[in-house]
Each structure stands twice: as structure tokens, then as C-alpha cells.
Amino acid sequence: MRSGRVAAFGLVAALAAAGCGKKGPPLAPFVRIPAGVEKITAARLGSEIYVTLTVPATNIDTSVPIDIARIDVYGYTGRVAPTPLRWPELGSVVASIPVVPPVVGADDRPLPQVPTDKGAIAGAAVTIVDPLSPDDLVQGPLPILDPRFAALAPPPDPVTPAALKRFYIAIGFSQRGRPGPSGAQAELALTNVPDAPADLRVTPAPTSVSLTWEPSGGLIGFLLDRALPAELPPYDILQPVVTTASPVVDTGVPAGPTTYNVYRQLAPDPFQLPLAAAPVWSVPPPVPLNPAPLALTSLSDTLDGGRLRCYTVRAVRGTVMSAASTPLCVAPIDVFPPAPPAGLAAVPSEGGISLIWEPSAELDFGGYLVLRREAGDATLRQLTDRPIAEARYRDTDVKPGTRYIYSIAAVDTRLPLPNVSALSVPVEETAR
Numbered sequence: 001m002r003s004g005r006v007a008a009f010g011l012v013a014a015l016a017a018a019g020c021g022k023k024g025p026p027l028a029p030f031v032r033i034p035a036g037v038e039k040i041t042a043a044r045l046g047s048e049i050y051v052t053l054t055v056p057a058t059n060i061d062t063s064v065p066i067d068i069a070r071i072d073v074y075g076y077t078g079r080v081a082p083t084p085l086r087w088p089e090l091g092s093v094v095a096s097i098p099v100v101p102p103v104v105g106a107d108d109r110p111l112p113q114v115p116t117d118k119g120a121i122a123g124a125a126v127t128i129v130d131p132l133s134p135d136d137l138v139q140g141p142l143p144i145l146d147p148r149f150a151a152l153a154p155p156p157d158p159v160t161p162a163a164l165k166r167f168y169i170a171i172g173f174s175q176r177g178r179p180g181p182s183g184a185q186a187e188l189a190l191t192n193v194p195d196a197p198a199d200l201r202v203t204p205a206p207t208s209v210s211l212t213w214e215p216s217g218g219l220i221g222f223l224l225d226r227a228l229p230a231e232l233p234p235y236d237i238l239q240p241v242v243t244t245a246s247p248v249v250d251t252g253v254p255a256g257p258t259t260y261n262v263y264r265q266l267a268p269d270p271f272q273l274p275l276a277a278a279p280v281w282s283v284p285p286p287v288p289l290n291p292a293p294l295a296l297t298s299l300s301d302t303l304d305g306g307r308l309r310c311y312t313v314r315a316v317r318g319t320v321m322s323a324a325s326t327p328l329c330v331a332p333i334d335v336f337p338p339a340p341p342a343g344l345a346a347v348p349s350e351g352g353i354s355l356i357w358e359p360s361a362e363l364d365f366g367g368y369l370v371l372r373r374e375a376g377d378a379t380l381r382q383l384t385d386r387p388i389a390e391a392r393y394r395d396t397d398v399k400p401g402t403r404y405i406y407s408i409a410a411v412d413t414r415l416p417l418p419n420v421s422a423l424s425v426p427v428e429e430t431a432r
Contacts, residue, residue, distance in 0.1 A: 032067040033060045034172035036183025039125075042168050043285065044188055045314065046196075046323030049130045050285040051186065053170050055099060057110075057123040060180060065102040065110040066122050067174045072096050074169050075130055077140045077190065081167040084182040090141050091169070095128040097281045101175070117279050129283045130168075137190060139164065164190045192253045193322050194315040197260065197297070200328040202311070206336035207363065212298045216258050216315035216322060254318025259293030261316055263324070264301065267308040288314075306332050337419035338362045338410040341391070346406055346429035352396040353429050357408055359391040366413040370395075371423070375403040380423075387411050387418075398431035 039054035051073060058064050074091035076082055082090040098119035102110040113121045120126045130136075167187045172180040194216045203210040263286050268274060278284065289301060293316045301311075308331045312324040343358040355370065367387020371380040372395065383395060398404065407426045411418040 032176075033174055033178050034066055034068040034180040035060050035062070036181040037071065037170035037172060038183045040168060040170055040184055040186045042166070042186040042188050044193070044320045045285070046193060046321065047132045049132060049166060049168075049188070050127055050283075051095075051130060051168050052125060052127045052285075054125050055097075055120050055122050056172060056180075056183075065104050065108070068099045068122070068172050068180075069101070069175045069177075070096055070098050071120075071126075071170050071172045073128055073130075074171070075136070076167045077136050077138065077164060078142075078167070079139070079164060081165075081169075081185055081187065082143070086143055087169055087171070087182060088179075090143060091167075092140075094130045094168075095281065097126055097128065099172075115282075117276070120282065126282045127284055128281065132166075136166065137164070166190055188319060189254075191318075191320060193320050194253055194258055194317045196322045197313040197315055197325045200311065200313060200325050202328060202330055204330075204332070206334075208300050208302050209330060209332070210298065210300050211262060211311055211313075211328075213260075213313050213325065215297055216260075216317075254320055256318050257295070259295055259316045260290075260297065261288035261293055261314045261321065262290055262299045262301075263287075263312045263314070264289055265310045265312075265327075269305075269307065303332050306334070334364065334412065334414045334419060338365060338412055338421045340422045341368065341408040341410050341424040344406065344408055344424045344427050346427045348429050348432050350432055351398075352394050353398055353404065353406075353431055355393045355395065355406055355408070355427075357391050357424065360410045362410075362412060364412040364414070366411045366418050368393075369409045369411060369420070371407045371409065373405050375405065375428070380407060400431050403428060403430045 035056040035058050037053050037056060040051065041053075042049055042051050044050075053071070053073070055071065056068070057066060059066055072093050073095045074087050075094040076087070076091040100113065100116060100119040100121050102122050103113060105111050110122065115121055115124055165187050167185055169182055169185040171182055174180070197213040197216050199214040201212050203212075290299060308329060310327045310329040312327050314324055315322040338360055339362070341357045341360060343356075345356055347354045347356070357368075360368075367389055368384070368391065369387060370383045370393045372383050373380045383397075384393070395404070395406075405426050405428050407423040409423055410421040
């Protein structure tokens with residue numbers, strides 16, 4: 001009987017040992033929640049704020065493919081930003097960006113994708129526009145504090161209150177609607193923006209247009225933006241006094257000199273297929289013509305076609321830009337003829353007279369017209385029925401012993417009627 005109990009106990013122990021056997025430590029479950037948005041910036045252009053962010057490419061535990069369906073961008077106006085847990089309560093959703101689920105290969109690794117109109121893709125940069133309303137320029141909702149902990153809150157500063165700022169944060173949501181963590185936040189001070197430049201003017205040239213405009217704020221703004229030189233007093237000073245001139249600073253706008261950005265919008269090219277419109281959830285910020293802000297109030301733009309073009313100018317002060325100036329639209333019309341051909345020379349030979357001249361250098365050069373008259377005749381007659389491309393011509397319709405006067409005109413490629421240059425300096429030669 002005792003041996004049977006021992007055998008039963010050994011069988012139970014063996015089964016228990018077999019059930020508890022493990023090859024390694026337990027694996028943590030995958031967390032299918034998108035990682036936080038760590039790259040986000042904001043730039044103000046007049047009454048609009050462009051918020052640019054980068055869609056995360058991994059989950060919160062760095063696993064791939066990412067499980068993400070959308071990104072909500074929150075905005076908040078205040079002196080301090082909400083804590084990460086209070087953003088959904090105090091902030092407001094200014095944009096919701098759809099995200100296309102990643103495509104995975106046989107090894108469960110995400111495959112390369114391109115953005116589509118259905119949504120952004122993981123790792124791509126996206127820009128949305130937040131138009132500022134009057135409610136966005138005042139203090140937003142404040143958190144309700146428990147009166148039991150009111151004594152722990154820091155007292156407000158009655159002397160130098162902090163300036164209002166606009167804060168932004170982006171939170172990703174999984175396919176099941178589970179929010180990811182809050183990442184980095186962008187902020188900018190809600191200062192006044194400089195005045196938009198006025199009186200935009202254009203001066204056309206054969207291959208370019210020159211733009212000029214008045215300084216932001218007019219003459220007063222131009223003077224306040226610069227330090228006045230020190231003036232000598234109208235009397236003698238016995239003791240030397242060191243004086244330094246300082247500019248008058250408008251505390252309502254960011255400090256620093258006023259510079260300018262110029263923007264151009266071209267009409268669609270009729271010879272190209274129309275481009276796909278940008279999706280509403282991604283609006284690229286306008287790109288200025290100038291690579292760096294301009295200190296001068298002028299710019300020259302090259303003409304590369306006859307399409308309608310509209311120009312606007314924004315004043316830049318610190319990190320903010322003014323609203324756009326009133327657009328100035330220009331429809332380029334080529335009214336500039338080529339330069340008259342130069343260096344015309346005539347060489348007579350048996351049975352004709354050869355002409356040669358210097359080639360034209362205009363980009364829109366279309367050809368040459370050869371004209372001739374006889375001595376004693378004031379009427380020039382065109383020898384070529386159409387413009388010729390080469391800077392030479394041989395006239396074989398001549399009478400020996402007759403003296404001829406030749407001139408050359410250049411034409412451009414303007415349609416339907418080209419511009420014709422002035423005549424070259426004439427040359428005379430007698431046919432043999």
C-alpha cells in the first residue's frame with residue numbers, strides 16, 4: 001500500500017514538472033498604439049498658422065508595421081500649455097489627418113509607399129492650416145482646480161503676466177481608435193503682425209519684370225525700423241559724453257528689422273495636364289521666390305513664358321509674417337523687338353552678292369529678313385519670303401553693273417505676329 005502511494009506521488013510530481021517547463025522568459029504582448037508625434041513646427045502667415053508634422057513610423061514599443069488610422073492636431077491659446085493629460089479636455093481639434101495603413105511584405109516589414117489622396121503615409125511630413133478666429137486670440141479654457149489643492153497652485157504674477165501663445169500638439173489613433181501618447185508640441189507668441197506692404201508696382205523688360213513696393217507701415221514704419229544717427233548738440237560740451245542711438249521698437253510686433261518675401265502664382269500651362277489638387281488635409285505652405293528674406297523693397301523675376309502671373313509680398317518680422325499684399329497680376333506681352341543685326345558686310349562675286357552679319361543673341365530669336373533697294377530707289381523690297389535662320393545670304397537676282405543697298409532685320413517668335421527689329425546699318429555693293 002505504501003509503495004502505491006509513493007508511485008502515485010512520483011507520477012504527479014513528474015506531470016507537474018513537465019507542465020512547468022519553459023524554454024525562455026515570457027514575451028510581452030505587442031502594443032498596437034502609434035508612437036508620439038515628435039516632429040511638429042508652426043509658422044504664422046498673417047491670420048493663418050501653418051502646422052507641419054511628421055507621421056510616426058513605428059508603434060509605441062518601436063514595433064512595425066505601425067497601427068495608425070488618423071492624427072488629430074490640437075490647438076490651444078494660453079499663457080502656458082495644458083499638461084499632456086489635459087490636452088483633449090482643454091484644446092480643440094483644428095485638423096484631423098487620415099493615415100493610410102502601411103503595406104507589409106512576406107516578412108511583415110512595411111513596403112515603400114507614396115502619398116495618395118486617401119491619406120498620409122508613415123514617416124511623411126504633412127502640413128495643415130489653422131485659420132485664426134477671434135476666439136483663438138484670447139485665453140482658452142482653464143483647468144478646473146480642486147479647491148482642496150488650491151493652496152498648492154503657484155500664485156499668479158500680477159506685475160509681468162506672460163504673453164499669450166498658441167500651442168499645438170498632435171496625437172495618433174490606432175485602427176481601433178486607441179490614442180497614442182502625446183509627443184512634442186509647437187508654440188508661437190501671438191504678437192501683432194507687421195502691416196502688409198502696399199503699392200506693389202511692376203516694370204516690364206524684354207525677359208524679366210521688376211517689382212517694387214512701399215515699406216511695411218509706410219514711411220513711418222521705415223523710419224521706426226532703423227536707428228537714427230546721433231546728432232551733434234548746438235553747444236560745446238566740456239565733458240565728453242558717450243551717446244548711442246537706439247531705434248524705437250514697437251512692442252506690439254516681434255523685434256528685429258523688417259524684411260520681405262515675394263510670392264508668385266502662375267496660371268496653368270495650357271500645354272500640360274492639370275496637376276492633381278492637394279488634399280484638404282495637407283496644404284503645403286507658400287514658397288517665396290527669394291531664397292532668403294529681402295532687406296530691399298524690390299525684386300526682379302525672370303519671364304519664362306506668356307502665362308498670367310500674380311505677385312504678392314509679405315513683410316517678415318522675427319518669426320511672423322504679415323498678411324499678403326493686394327495681388328498684382330501681370331499678363332506678359334512681348335512688345336520688345338530684337339536688336340538690329342550688326343556687322344553686315346557684302347562680298348560681290350560672279351553672278352551674285354554674298355551677305356554676312358553677326359548672329360543675334362536673343363532667346364526668342366526667330367530669324368532674319370533680307371531687304372534690298374537699288375541706288376536711286378527709296379523703296380526697300382524684301383528678298384526672303386520667310387525669316388531665315390542663318391546669319392548669311394547670297395543674292396543671285398542681280399544685274400551686272402547695278403549698285404544695290406542691303407539691310408537686315410531680325411524677328412522674334414511672338415505669335416501671331418512677331419516683333420521686328422530696326423534695320424541694320426545698310427551696305428552698298430555693285431554686282432559684277
